[in-house]
Amino acid sequence: INNYKMAIRSPSLRIARVLAKELHPTAHRSRVSWRNSSSICSHSGISSSARSGLVSNNSYFRSFSTKPEEATEPQSSQGENPPTPADDADADTKASAEETTDNDDAAGGESAEVDVVTKLESQIKDLKDNLLRSLAEQENTRRIARRDVANSKSFAISSFAKSLLDTSDNLTRALDAVPEELRHDHENNAVLANLYEGISMTDDGLNKAFAKNGLKKFGEKGDKFDPNIHEALFEYPDPEGVPGNVGQVMKAGFMLNERVVRPAEVGVVKAAP
Numbered sequence: 001i002n003n004y005k006m007a008i009r010s011p012s013l014r015i016a017r018v019l020a021k022e023l024h025p026t027a028h029r030s031r032v033s034w035r036n037s038s039s040i041c042s043h044s045g046i047s048s049s050a051r052s053g054l055v056s057n058n059s060y061f062r063s064f065s066t067k068p069e070e071a072t073e074p075q076s077s078q079g080e081n082p083p084t085p086a087d088d089a090d091a092d093t094k095a096s097a098e099e100t101t102d103n104d105d106a107a108g109g110e111s112a113e114v115d116v117v118t119k120l121e122s123q124i125k126d127l128k129d130n131l132l133r134s135l136a137e138q139e140n141t142r143r144i145a146r147r148d149v150a151n152s153k154s155f156a157i158s159s160f161a162k163s164l165l166d167t168s169d170n171l172t173r174a175l176d177a178v179p180e181e182l183r184h185d186h187e188n189n190a191v192l193a194n195l196y197e198g199i200s201m202t203d204d205g206l207n208k209a210f211a212k213n214g215l216k217k218f219g220e221k222g223d224k225f226d227p228n229i230h231e232a233l234f235e236y237p238d239p240e241g242v243p244g245n246v247g248q249v250m251k252a253g254f255m256l257n258e259r260v261v262r263p264a265e266v267g268v269v270k271a272a273p
Contacts, residue, residue: 154214154257161215161256164206168217169251171203214257219249219264229253231263241269 178196223246246266253264
């Protein structure tokens with residue numbers, strides 16, 4: 001009997017020490033301890049009465065546990081817990097959430113692609129507009145350069161031509177100073193007729209040189225008065241003239257390549273009172 005008591009005490013003390021080391025023993029460990037104690041008792045040859053005492057001791061020590069025993073859940077034949085309706089609902093919710101996330105990601109990707117395409121189209125439009133503006137600016141620059149070159153060629157002699165206008169005016173005055181009846185009288189006034197002929201030839205040569213270089217003389221009696229090319233010095237009534245026309249030319253005008261170098265100074269006929 002004493003041997004049986006010692007056999008019972010030894011496992012009980014061993015179990016107590018293990019439980020003292022662990023602050024919160026679980027029900028599973030208690031069952032394992034019970035199984036271990038049962039196996040120990042069976043190997044030690046402990047009787048059924050001793051085992052009942054051991055069970056009572058285990059129950060006594062299990063009462064000190066602060067963690068409630070967990071109810072064992074039924075397991076499937078493969079060792080896994082069977083699915084419950086709550087688990088199925090959670091799975092459906094998770095699948096729906098994943099599908100929604102995938103749809104949102106796809107929509108976000110498409111929106112990002114649309115934004116990129118729109119941005120690229122805007123950049124292409126800006127670049128095309130800048131290119132067209134640059135081409136137009138270059139064409140304007142070339143056109144202005146061509147015009148400047150043409151003007152420089154056409155009006156390079158403007159200052160030289162103006163300096164010769166006084167010479168032409170003096171020749172014209174000399175011709176006008178000779179009376180008309182003596183201009184061709186080589187018998188009685190041969191010297192004066194020859195002088196007039198020489199001055200006239202000089203004036204014609206000068207006018208041809210002017211025309212060759214683009215300088216043209218204008219301003220004749222009877223022309224329609226044009227304020228753009230004529231400068232009216234006075235008005236006078238003339239029954240034989242047409243009102244608004246040039247009646248007298250005081251100084252002839254000149255144009256260089258269709259540009260007025262000097263306007264003609266004229267007298268304009270006005271209507272009789």
